Amino acid sequence: MNEPVESFRARARRWLKENLPPAPEKLAADGDEQTWERARVLQKRLYEGGFAGICFPREYGGLGLTQEHQRAFTEESLAYEMPLVLNMPTFGVCAPTILDCGTEEQKREHLRAVLAGDEILVQFLSEPRGGSDLAGLTTRAERDGDMWILNGSKIWSSSAYAADYALCLARTDWDAPKHRGLTMFLMPVHAEGVTIQRIRQTNGSDEFCQEFFDNVMLPDSCVLGEVNGGWAVASRQLYHERSAMGGGSPYFSGARPRIGGEMANLIGLARETGQLDDPRVREDIGAAQAMRVIENQLVARVGQAIASGTMDGPAASVIRLFKAESILLQSDLALRIGGAAGVTGGAGEEHGLGQAGQDYIYRQANAIAGGSVEMARNVISERVLGMPREYAADRDVPFRQVKQGR
Ligand SMILES: Cc1cc2nc3c(=O)[nH]c(=O)nc-3n(C[C@H](O)[C@H](O)[C@H](O)COP(=O)(O)OP(=O)(O)OC[C@H]3O[C@@H](n4cnc5c(N)ncnc54)[C@H](O)[C@@H]3O)c2cc1C
Structure with missing residues (x-):
């Protein structure tokens, strides 16, 4: 029988306090080689401490526990330095695809190595x-x-x-x-x-x-x-990717401390720019908060429906799409509230004014990564709602005969 979630949470809390340093002020840059070396070290520490791969099966180095255990661990870990860069795509997409589709030998060779911080997958x-x-x-x-x-x-x-x-x-x-x-x-x-x-x-x-x-x-x-x-x-891989992009992956461990974080940023921005009492700004912040609440409910609802079989895998596109819309709204609002200061002030600070400008530059990536939102809409219409399929001239044609280029 599994350890009760609350006892697991208490044990994780003690372990994290004794073994991991506090979360750094700035989020690690994933274009930096040191970030990845550091992630390997932290992951090894988690593995040796018995807190790696919470939802991965025991025979491949995981703990074989439930998503509730993972959620409890993630909540406890928010204040600590975690190897977050390993979540995507190593833990959230590639490792579960090997778990679903790999041979016994591939699973034994790669999954334990991944959980021990010895292998990074892309x-x-x-x-x-x-x-x-x-x-x-x-x-x-x-x-x-x-x-x-x-x-x-x-x-x-x-x-x-x-x-x-x-x-x-x-x-x-x-x-x-x-x-x-x-x-x-x-x-x-x-x-x-x-x-x-x-x-x-x-x-x-x-x-x-x-x-x-x-x-x-x-x-x-x-x-x-x-x-x-x-x-x-690839279909399994895309399913895991859509779940991960939508925030519904059971294999992610740890998170950027952002549950309500964007909201705190928007409020902080409004305060810093003297607009906290502006009814229009308050209304915008309320709209963003409503999106966050719906997003969290949607992730839970669709995640449960897929897990219980009442919805098929393609439904993960619903949360993938909604999450992108929510992020786009938040980054647009942050820039609208920050105005010129959002572009120039405090650049480089994680929660500073300048971050609004940085986030805005990157905003569109959220609508493209993991398959674009347009493709998510296609999947929802054709494979979730059962609407007619898009015309494709290359369907059932030997690929050699398909015209390439313009
Ligand atoms: C942050 C980020 C991380 C990424 N990481 C990886 C990675 O690790 N590995 C990897 O392989 N790829 C990765 N990608 C690439 C990503 O998967 C592709 O960018 C994405 O699938 C879109 O492909 P494309 O950019 O070639 O656009 P195209 O396929 O050329 O599409 C161009 C535009 O046309 C639209 N479009 C195309 N076909 C249709 C259609 N049938 N109906 C409606 N609209 C359509 C698209 O939505 C898009 O807006 C990443 C992308 C980003 C932004």
């Missing part, structure tokens, strides 16, 4: 030709004896430079229609023939990467799931 899905039409990708893997030879390019891979393994989707059958000729590989990121370039964004971060594959040799044991069955694996 996603090689999007390509320079586009990310929304994932099944139309053109990175190719060709069989050569019991090896595969990979050629092509992936892009927008978050933090690939710091990772050990990637889930990489490649085309292995050009005569099958696009969804049926794909295979997922669990590949070493720094294999011979992989070149990684970092991409600098407008907010200064360079955590994004582009990879080039030149005759990368992968053994058969790198195949995750079935050969030409990669779409099924």
Whole structure:
């Protein structure tokens, strides 16, 4: 029988106090190599202390406990320095996909290593030709004896430079229609023939990467799931990603101390700029708070419905979409309240006025990462509401015959 949640919470509280330093003032930059080294150290400490992988099965190094245990741990951990960069995509997306689709050997090799802080996982899905039409990708893997030879390019891979393994989707059958000729590989990121370039964004971060594959040799044991069955694996991966983007992943551990945090920021901004008594500003802050309340309820409701089987996996797009709308509203409001001071004042401070401007520059990423909100709307209309499917000229056509480019 599981340890009762409250006793687990009390034990976690004591352990955290004795073993983890207080949360730093500034959030760690994920384009910084030291951040990842530090995350590995902290994760190892959690693993050795018996608080890693709360919802992962025991046989693969986790604790096999429930989402309520995880939630209690996350609440207790908010005041401490946690390896938060490992949540996405290592814990929230890649590890659960290996758990769902991997062989026993792959699960034993990778999951314990991930939970012990020895392995960081990333996603090689999007390509320079586009990310929304994932099944139309053109990175190719060709069989050569019991090896595969990979050629092509992936892009927008978050933090690939710091990772050990990637889930990489490649085309292995050009005569099958696009969804049926794909295979997922669990590949070493720094294999011979992989070149990684970092991409600098407008907010200064360079955590994004582009990879080039030149005759990368992968053994058969790198195949995750079935050969030409990669779409099924990618579908699980996208499900976990949508859940994670929507805030519903049971595998995230720890969180930025933000439950009500954005609200505190908006109120702080209004106070700093002398607008706390302005009825219009108060109304805006109220609207943002209403979104937060609905978001939390929606995550709980849809999460439970998917877990109990009353809703299917694609329903995770509902929380993914709502969360993006909520973040967009908050960052727009923060800038509206902050005005010019939101762009110039206190830049670089996590909760300072200047942060409103920084957050605004990054706002659109929330509507794109993990599949764009437009694609989420498509999934909701077609796969949740059962509306007619979008026309696709390449449906059921051998991929070799599909026109590429303009
Ligand atoms: C912060 C962040 C992190 C990311 N991390 C990763 C990562 O780790 N690994 C990875 O592989 N990728 C990653 N991505 C890439 C992301 O998955 C893609 O950017 C996304 O899927 C969209 O692909 P695209 O940018 O190529 O846009 P495109 O696919 O070219 O789309 C362009 C625009 O057209 C719209 N559109 C396209 N098709 C349709 C349609 N059928 N109906 C309606 N609208 C449509 C899109 O919504 C979008 O607005 C990340 C992106 C961001 C912003």
